[in-house]
Amino acid sequence: MLARLAQGDATVKELAEPFDVSMPAISKHLRVLEDAGLIERSRNAQFRPCRLNPEPLKSIANWTDRYRHIWDVRFNALDKIIGETRKLENE
Amino acid sequence: MLARLAQGDATVKELAEPFDVSMPAISKHLRVLEDAGLIERSRNAQFRPCRLNPEPLKSIANWTDRYRHIWDVRFNALDKIIGETRKLENE
DNA sequence: TGTTTAATTAACTAAATGGTATATTAATAA
DNA sequence: TTATTAATATACCATTTAGTTAATTAAACA
Numbered sequence: 001m002l003a004r005l006a007q008g009d010a011t012v013k014e015l016a017e018p019f020d021v022s023m024p025a026i027s028k029h030l031r032v033l034e035d036a037g038l039i040e041r042s043r044n045a046q047f048r049p050c051r052l053n054p055e056p057l058k059s060i061a062n063w064t065d066r067y068r069h070i071w072d073v074r075f076n077a078l079d080k081i082i083g084e085t086r087k088l089e090n091e
Numbered sequence: 092m093l094a095r096l097a098q099g100d101a102t103v104k105e106l107a108e109p110f111d112v113s114m115p116a117i118s119k120h121l122r123v124l125e126d127a128g129l130i131e132r133s134r135n136a137q138f139r140p141c142r143l144n145p146e147p148l149k150s151i152a153n154w155t156d157r158y159r160h161i162w163d164v165r166f167n168a169l170d171k172i173i174g175e176t177r178k179l180e181n182e
Numbered sequence: 183t184g185t186t187t188a189a190t191t192a193a194c195t196a197a198a199t200g201g202t203a204t205a206t207t208a209a210t211a212a
Numbered sequence: 213t214t215a216t217t218a219a220t221a222t223a224c225c226a227t228t229t230a231g232t233t234a235a236t237t238a239a240a241c242a
Contacts, residue, residue: 006161012189025231027190032229046188046239054158054165061159064152067145070097074145103219116201118220123199137209137218 001029005039005052012048092120096130096143103139 001015016026030050033039038057039050092106107117121141124130129148130141 002158006158013187021230022232023189024191024233028230031190046237048189052158052161054162057155057158058162061152061155064148064155067093067097067143067148068152070143071145071149104217112200113202114219115203115221119200122220137207139219 001033002038002052005050006054009049009051012050015050092124093129093143096141097145100140100142103141106141 004010004015004018012023012026012030015030016023019026030039030041033050034041036056038053040053041048041050043049095101095106095109103114103117103121106121107114110117121130121132124141125132127147129144131144132139132141134140
């Protein structure tokens with residue numbers, strides 16, 4: 001759904017289309033996304049178009065980035081070990 | 092817990108310490124993390140030390156990054172509008 | 183005005199989540 | 213050998229999640 005919204009605003013029905021679930025299920029899901037601040041909704045006749053608000057995803061990105069760093073450190077350490085093992089082999 | 096493991100391996104009890112919940116609850120939680128591939132466990136006497144595996148977090152980081160991009164594009168568009176409004180004001 | 187379309191609300195249900203207390207396993211230490 | 217420590221298994225419970233169907237609201241359309 002977020003992927004779809006990334007390409008532009010959409011109505012509830014459009015968002016529901018790829019999923020084999022009832023409309024109320026989608027409605028509920030969108031409510032959760034709205035409460036999480038991930039989408040914003042407006043009104044246009046009988047439609048309630050949704051717009052993506054990617055801002056909260058930023059905090060997730062920031063959080064995961066901390067671990068990305070750890071991952072890099074580990075790899076560097078591993079590289080070092082491999083490097084030193086190679087050196088020993090060549091002696 | 093992941094934050095704690097980011098600073099080095101830990102036993103179940105050490106991970107449980109900051110939380111006011113029973114050991115089995117922690118055990119269950121760790122099982123979930125293990126199933127998700129976020130931690131790996133070994134064995135040392137009666138201890139079962141946990142080690143962080145930050146790799147799966149990388150896919151999350153990659154996923155969120157796509158939306159970070161959208162966010163930037165929007166901001167650029169907004170900047171452009173603001174810039175053009177300023178230009179009009181100055182005319 | 184009556185019907186169709188988009189969406190939500192209400193009431194309900196099955197399954198998942200997150201916790202508990204108690205019992206059990208396995209290793210250490212006295 | 214018995215007691216202690218670390219951890220897990222088991223059985224149970226309350227709450228949340230994710231869906232359903234049926235009814236309702238609100239706007240557009242014929």
